[in-house]
Structures are given as structure tokens and as C-alpha cells.
Amino acid sequence: MSSVNRKKDALRYHSSGRPGKIAVVPTKPHSSQRDLSLAYSPGVAEPCLAIAENPEDAYKYTAKGNLVAVISNGTAVLGLGDIGAQAGKPVMEGKGLLFKIFADIDVFDIELDTKNVDEFVKIVKALEPTFGGINLEDIKAPECFEIERRLKAEMNIPVMHDDQHGTAIISGAALINACELLQKDISQVKIVVNGAGAAAISCTAMYIAVGAKKENIVMLDSKGVIRSDRENLDATKAEWATDRDLHTLADAVKDSDVFIGLSAADVLTPEMLLSMAPKPIVLAMANPNPEIAYELACATRNDMIMGTGRSDFPNQVNNVLGFPYIFRGALDVRATSINEEMKIAAVHAIARLAKEPVPEEVNQAYNTNNLRFGEEYVIPKPTDPRLITEVSVAVAKAAIESGVARKTIENWDEYKTELRKRLGKDDGIMRTLSARAQNNPKRVVFAEADNYKTLRAAQIVKEEGIAHPILLGDEERIRHIIEEYAFELEGVQIVDPSKQVKSDTFKQYVDHLFTKRQRRGISRLEAEKLMRSNRNYYAASMVEFGHADTLISGLTRTYPSTIRPALQVIGAKSGSRVAGMYMMLTKKGPIFLADTTMNEDPTAEQLAEITVLVNKAVKERFNITPRIAMLSYSNFGSTDGKVANKVREAVKLLHEKEPDMIVDGDVQANFALNKDMLNANFPFSKLNGEAANTLIFPNLESGNIAYKLLQEVGEAEAVGPILLGMNKPIHVLQLDSSVREIVNMVKIAVVDAQANDKQA
Numbered sequence: 129m130s131s132v133n134r135k136k137d138a139l140r141y142h143s144s145g146r147p148g149k150i151a152v153v154p155t156k157p158h159s160s161q162r163d164l165s166l167a168y169s170p171g172v173a174e175p176c177l178a179i180a181e182n183p184e185d186a187y188k189y190t191a192k193g194n195l196v197a198v199i200s201n202g203t204a205v206l207g208l209g210d211i212g213a214q215a216g217k218p219v220m221e222g223k224g225l226l227f228k229i230f231a232d233i234d235v236f237d238i239e240l241d242t243k244n245v246d247e248f249v250k251i252v253k254a255l256e257p258t259f260g261g262i263n264l265e266d267i268k269a270p271e272c273f274e275i276e277r278r279l280k281a282e283m284n285i286p287v288m289h290d291d292q293h294g295t296a297i298i299s300g301a302a303l304i305n306a307c308e309l310l311q312k313d314i315s316q317v318k319i320v321v322n323g324a325g326a327a328a329i330s331c332t333a334m335y336i337a338v339g340a341k342k343e344n345i346v347m348l349d350s351k352g353v354i355r356s357d358r359e360n361l362d363a364t365k366a367e368w369a370t371d372r373d374l375h376t377l378a379d380a381v382k383d384s385d386v387f388i389g390l391s392a393a394d395v396l397t398p399e400m401l402l403s404m405a406p407k408p409i410v411l412a413m414a415n416p417n418p419e420i421a422y423e424l425a426c427a428t429r430n431d432m433i434m435g436t437g438r439s440d441f442p443n444q445v446n447n448v449l450g451f452p453y454i455f456r457g458a459l460d461v462r463a464t465s466i467n468e469e470m471k472i473a474a475v476h477a478i479a480r481l482a483k484e485p486v487p488e489e490v491n492q493a494y495n496t497n498n499l500r501f502g503e504e505y506v507i508p509k510p511t512d513p514r515l516i517t518e519v520s521v522a523v524a525k526a527a528i529e530s531g532v533a534r535k536t537i538e539n540w541d542e543y544k545t546e547l548r549k550r551l552g553k554d555d556g557i558m559r560t561l562s563a564r565a566q567n568n569p570k571r572v573v574f575a576e577a578d579n580y581k582t583l584r585a586a587q588i589v590k591e592e593g594i595a596h597p598i599l600l601g602d603e604e605r606i607r608h609i610i611e612e613y614a615f616e617l618e619g620v621q622i623v624d625p626s627k628q629v630k631s632d633t634f635k636q637y638v639d640h641l642f643t644k645r646q647r648r649g650i651s652r653l654e655a656e657k658l659m660r661s662n663r664n665y666y667a668a669s670m671v672e673f674g675h676a677d678t679l680i681s682g683l684t685r686t687y688p689s690t691i692r693p694a695l696q697v698i699g700a701k702s703g704s705r706v707a708g709m710y711m712m713l714t715k716k717g718p719i720f721l722a723d724t725t726m727n728e729d730p731t732a733e734q735l736a737e738i739t740v741l742v743n744k745a746v747k748e749r750f751n752i753t754p755r756i757a758m759l760s761y762s763n764f765g766s767t768d769g770k771v772a773n774k775v776r777e778a779v780k781l782l783h784e785k786e787p788d789m790i791v792d793g794d795v796q797a798n799f800a801l802n803k804d805m806l807n808a809n810f811p812f813s814k815l816n817g818e819a820a821n822t823l824i825f826p827n828l829e830s831g832n833i834a835y836k837l838l839q840e841v842g843e844a845e846a847v848g849p850i851l852l853g854m855n856k857p858i859h860v861l862q863l864d865s866s867v868r869e870i871v872n873m874v875k876i877a878v879v880d881a882q883a884n885d886k887q888a
């Protein structure tokens with residue numbers, strides 16, 4: 129992506145919808161007067177009194193135990209320097225987001241407009257009642273050292289300056305593993321640390337704690353090598369001063385084994401890199417741009433292990449791999465601090481995890497099938513779901529063993545299960561779909577390519593390697609929009625049907641349509657006109673003739689008018705019904721709903737056919753075992769109405785014909801989705817004692833209304849409609865879908881096309 133586009137994209141991302149990246153969400157009911165009288169006055173007085181009597185009860189009655197403050201004064205924001213507290217807020221909110229998604233920790237970001245150490249310490253110290261932990265962030269050296277030291281001494285909750293210790297833990301793990309891979313003895317390696325700030329000083333101390341030798345280390349700051357003869361050296365730098373005859377970075381790196389960059393972009397030149405010892409280790413961690421660009425380093429020499437702070441290259445050495453899990457472990461045992469033992473435990477847990485076989489979902493998320501401990505994988509990936517169990521458990525255990533835990537954990541397996549549960553699965557399912565699409569991207573024809581949203585979605589799926597877009601529409605208009613918004617779509621095929629009318633392909637498409645529809649009142653001339661003027665006919669023909677693998681359309685036209693051409697040109701699989709399904713990403717996990725788009729009032733037989741289609745799709749496309757509830761307004765025969773009887777009849781047919789399918793009904797939606805209610809009242813249900821994850825509606829209106837209600841008031845994300853039963857993979861969007869919805873549909877379409885290949 130060009131830097132101009134990256135900038136626009138980043139600004140749009142942060143400003144779209146509710147500005148910023150985090151919000152506060154109530155966790156207790158608040159709908160009735162009673163709820164409010166408990167949440168606030170008078171009921172709230174009771175927990176207040178309990179806490180006044182026993183301060184530890186704050187962990188029982190308030191959010192303190194899961195709440196971390198990310199606090200900065202903006203003096204060393206990433207590698208951007210002293211940009212001020214307010215300008216640093218997006219980074220602190222970003223950390224809040226990462227704490228939440230990786231470890232389910234809630235965060236208030238606090239930006240303090242002060243550079244005065246005493247004032248900073250006074251304010252943070254006074255925040256102790258609110259928080260379970262304090263993550264100091266992006267505060268420059270040397271003030272950060274005094275701030276952290278004083279807060280640790282004066283506060284009774286864990287305080288950690290992440291740029292110091294988070295970075296030390298991650299890069300310590302990377303260094304241990306890189307040395308092992310290159311068969312270098314950590315106690316012998318010559319290390320150059322470029323940077324002498326918050327991160328560099330603590331990282332260097334950590335390397336010594338894990339085996340490096342002080343006499344083998346040279347440190348530099350912006351003025352060059354830190355030498356003992358330099359005047360006005362502050363104490364933290366003086367500790368690392370050398371007497372050797374080294375002055376510049378070029379002097380220092382010559383014949384060194386390890387380069388640690390915690391300074392600024394592009395300061396390590398190819399010449400310097402070439403002058404390092406054989407098989408060097410280069411951890412260029414400045415953000416957002418490393419001390420030497422990844423591609424440049426790799427083009428310069430190929431015998432090294434290289435890591436950067438960035439997610440777009442192998443070996444991302446970034447503190448995101450540590451802070452969520454370190455705090456998770458510390459909070460869960462109510463540690464009073466994060467001590468050396470806990471940090472070292474985290475280093476070894478991360479280093480160890482890199483040597484374990486990589487779970488399939490991580491391979492898939494990085495579009496590869498062979499991530500394994502080696503030069504391009506020295507530490508785990510930040511999305512590795514095992515980090516929370518491995519690192520948090522190691523940290524919690526170390527806290528208990530070193531005596532700083534105020535709470536103990538008896539059953540570690542149970543704790544691990546709780547940790548896994550914290551990270552719901554619904555995001556995971558879209559990530560897995562992306563990864564599956566990326567493994568074998570397909571040609572997707574976008575029938576409405578002369579549209580801003582379509583082109584943006586096309587750019588995203590191209591950039592992410594999810595699909596090979598084909599843009600269908602008026603070529604001039606498409607090119608105009610591409611230019612206007614600077615979309616990066618070079619090399620993407622544009623097909624303009626109006627320029628194809630004389631081609632053999634066009635004739636082939638028209639012949640096919642005419643053959644299929646001649647006995648349904650369409651003349652050849654009309655077939656030709658439809659092919660020229662309605663792009664949905666042309667796009668469907670491309671898929672039918674294998675000129676594209678799948679199609680996406682429907683953004684600007686009604687559902688029936690978009691689906692009709694596909695039904696006429698491609699049609700249903702032989703003997704199959706066509707139905708539409710939605711996947712709703714809800715707080716309870718993904719729930720599948722059908723039929724939401726096609727069959728207005730199916731008979732019992734048709735309802736059973738739809739259910740068979742849905743069962744197969746959920747199982748095969750999403751790798752989820754469907755537990756299907758056939759919904760009605762009645763429960764297992766409680767009402768003798770027409771709709772309830774129809775649903776009951778469909779269930780009977782399914783139980784006869786598909787004995788292995790987990791399906792039951794007629795049942796009301798609340799019972800279907802609540803296993804306790806279901807089991808208490810209908811213990812005989814064939815849903816195997818679990819809540820349903822797939823809901824079949826008695827007719828189109830109830831299905832369609834239900835998914836829209838879930839979307840609007842249930843805040844569930846809708847992915848679909850996923851069309852089932854077509855002879856070729858075709859996907860029709862809802863009118864005015866968002867870019868995100870289009871991208872999600874492309875992922876589904878590509879996975880669908882992959883399955884179609886297998887069947888062919």
C-alpha cells in the first residue's frame with residue numbers, strides 16, 4: 129500500500145463511526161427501576177460499606193481486578209518522539225484495544241499533560257483505588273526510570289513500564305532462540321545496543337539476566353558510543369559506558385554478533401550490516417520503521433536472523449506479544465508487583481512456545497502451512513491463541529512462588545480453560561475464513577465495479593491475498609473512480625460488457641442464455657439485450673463458463689433482480705432447492721439462520737430440504753457441528769397451529785431421513801438458545817443438552833425479520849446471505865452493504881469456490 133493510502137486508511141479507520149477505538153460497556157442489567165436502584169443509590173451503598181470495611185472487597189464488587197490504566201505523558205511515543213500527551217492518545221487507546229482482544233482486560237487510557245516527575249508520580253499514585261494494574265507507556269528516559277521505581281515502591285498493585293520490560297521480555301525470548309538456532313553461545317555473543325532510552329536500558333539488563341555478559345555489550349545513543357570519557361553522562365547510561373576505542377555505530381557493529389535497535393529508523397546501513405560477524409542477529413525494533421528496512425537487510429545478506437517491531441514481516445519482536453498476558457497473569461493472582469521472577473518466567477514461556485508445533489489457525493492466519501521454529505519464526509505470532517495460557521500461567525505461577533500473589537490458583541487446568549473462554553470465538557471464525565481464502569485465492573467477478581464501495585473492497589481483498597478481483601462494468605467510470613480515490617488496483621482485469629458485444633465470448637454467453645430461456649419467452653434479441661445491459665447476466669455467464677470462479681453482486685439492486693440472472697444462467701444444483709443463510713456473529717458465538725432470503729412459505733418437505741442444505745454448509749464451510757433448532761411459536765407440540773404443525777412435520781421427516789443430524793423442534797427461540805431452560809423443560813430434546821447454534825425459521829418473513837432485529841438491536845454482525853444450493857458459487861449482497869460486509873462475503877465466496885473445485 130502506498131504511504132498516501134496508508135495515511136488515508138489509518139485516519140478513516142480512527143474517525144469512522146464512534147471516533148477512537150474503545151468505549152465503556154455496562155456489565156449489569158440496567159433496564160428497570162429496580163436495576164437502577166441497585167446499580168446506583170440506594171443499593172450501591174452496600175458494596176461501598178463492604179469495601180470501606182474490607183478494602184480487598186473492591187476486587188469482589190468493582191471492576192478494579194480486571195482494569196488496567198495505560199498511562200503516558202507522550203514524551204516517547206513509538207519512535208515519533210515527544211509529541212505530547214494528547215497526540216499519544218491513539219497509541220494508548222490502541223493498547224487498550226490489544227489488552228481487550230488478547231487478554232480480555234479492560235483499560236482506561238490516561239494521558240497526563242506533565243513532564244514533571246513528582247507531579248506524574250503523585251497523580252498516578254492517587255489512582256490506585258481505581259485500578260488493578262498500571263501499564264506505563266511511551267515515557268522517555270531517563271525520567272521513566274525514576275517514575276517507575278517510585279511508583280513500584282509506593283503502590284500496592286503491579287506497575288510495569290511496558291517499553292522497558294515488555295520489550296525486554298519479548299526481545300529476550302527472541303535473542304535466546306536466535307542464539308540457539310545459530311548455535312551461538314549467549315554468554316559469548318558481542319552485542320551492540322543502539323539506543324540508550326527506556327527500552328534499550330531495560331532490554332540490556334534482561335539480556336544479562338538471561339546469560340549475556342556485560343563486557344560484550346556496547347551501547348549507543350544519538351551522540352554515538354556511550355564512552356566513559358563522555359561528559360554529563362546520566363547514571364543509567366554511565367552504567368553501560370565502555371573504555372574501548374569505539375565511537376560510531378560503524379565502529380561498534382564491526383564483527384559484532386547481535387544488533388539491537390531501539391532507537392530510530394534507518395540508522396543501520398547495508399555497509400554496517402555487512403561488517404557484522406557471520407550469521408548475525410538483527411533485532412531492529414524501532415517503530416513504526418526499523419533501524420534498517422526488512423527488505424534492505426535481506427537483500428544485503430542472507431545468513432542472519434532478522435526481526436522488526438512490525439507485523440508485516442517475519443519475526444515481529446513487539447511488546448504486544450507480552451503485555452496482555454503478563455498483566456492477565458498478574459491480575460488473576462492479585463500480584464502486588466511484576467517482579468524479576470515473573471518477567472523471566474514470561475521470557476522462557478514465550479521462547480518455549482516458539483518451539484512447539486504451530487496450531488493450524490496460526491498457520492492459516494499467516495497464509496502459510498509451514499510455520500515452524502526456525503530463522504523466520506524465532507518467537508510466536510501475536511495471534512497465537514496459546515499465548516494466553518502459556519504466558520499468563522507462567523507469570524501467575526511465578527508470582528505465587530515468589531510471594532507477591534495475594535490470591536492463589538489451585539486448579540491450573542481450570543484456570544487455563546477460563547483463560548481460553550475469555551477469548552470468545554466469533555472473530556476467530558472470520559480470521560479462519562480469511563486464512564482459508566488466502567491459501568487458494570479465487571477469481572471473483574465484482575458485477576458492480578463502478579462503485580466506490582465495491583472498488584475499496586476489491587482493493588482490500590487483493591491486498592490481503594483473499595481473491596483475484598475482476599472488475600465488471602463501464603471501463604471509463606471504473607478507471608475514473610480508481611483514479612479519484614487512488615485505489616491500488618493496477619494489473620486487475622477490467623471487463624466492460626459493452627466493449628465485448630462483437631466477441632465470441634459474448635456470443636457464447638448469449639447463446640447459452642437463449643438456449644436456457646427460449647421456452648420461457650425470451651427471444652435471441654432479448655437475450656442479447658440482457659447480456660449487454662444487465663451486468664448480472666454477464667457476470668453469471670463468466671462464472672458459468674469458468675471465466676471467473678465466483679461472483680459478488682447486489683450492492684445497488686434489489687435482491688430478486690440480482691439473483692434472477694444467476695438463477696437463469698446458472699441455476700440450482702440438480703434436484704436441489706436454493707436457500708439463503710446468515711451467519712450472525714453474536715456475543716454467544718456464531719449463530720446460523722435460515723432461510724432468510726429465498727423461500728417465502730416452504731412446505732414441511734421443503735423446510736426439511738433447506739435444513740439439510742444448511743447442515744451441510746455449516747459443517748463443511750465453517751467446520752462447526754450444527755445443532756439445529758426448528759423454530760416456531762410453540763414448544764414440542766404445545767400449540768396446534770398451522771405453522772407449528774408444519775415445523776413438527778419437518779422435524780419428523782428429518783428424524784426419519786437424517787438420523788445423525790442434531791436437530792429438534794418445534795421450539796421457541798429463547799428455549800433453543802438457552803441450554804438450561806431447554807434441559808430443565810425438555811430434557812428429551814435431541815439437541816444433546818446444548819444450546820442450538822443453527823436456527824431454521826418456518827418461513828421467509830420470520831427468518832428475515834429475526835436476522836435484521838439481531839443486527840440492529842442485538843448488535844450482532846451479519847455475514848451473508850450465504851446462498852446455498854446453486855450449481856456454481858454465486859453470492860448476492862444485501863442492498864447497500866458496507867465495505868466490511870462485502871469483504872466478508874468475498875471470503876465466503878472464495879471458500880465456496882474452493883469447495884466447488886473439489887466437488888467438480
Ligand SMILES: NC(=O)C1=CN([C@@H]2O[C@H](COP(=O)(O)OP(=O)(O)OC[C@H]3O[C@@H](n4cnc5c(N)ncnc54)[C@H](OP(=O)(O)O)[C@@H]3O)[C@@H](O)[C@H]2O)C=CC1
Nearest residue numbers: 204206207269324325326327349350391414415437446447
Ligand atoms: N518493538 C517494540 O516492541 C518496541 C520498540 N520500541 C522502539 O524503540 C525506540 C525507542 O523507544 P524508547 O526507548 O521508549 O524511547 P526513549 O525516548 O526513551 O529512547 C530513545 C533512545 O534512542 C536514542 N536514539 C535516537 N536516535 C538515535 C540514533 N540515531 N542513534 C542511536 N540512538 C538514537 C536516544 O538517544 P538520546 O538518549 O541521545 O536521546 C534514546 O536513548 C522507539 O523507536 C520505539 O518505537 C520501544 C518499545 C517497544
Ligand SMILES: CC(=O)C(=O)O
Nearest residue numbers: 205206207291415447
Ligand atoms: C511497541 C511500542 O510500545 C513502541 O514502539 O513504543
Ligand SMILES: [Mg+2]
Nearest residue numbers: 206265266291
Ligand atoms: Mg511503547
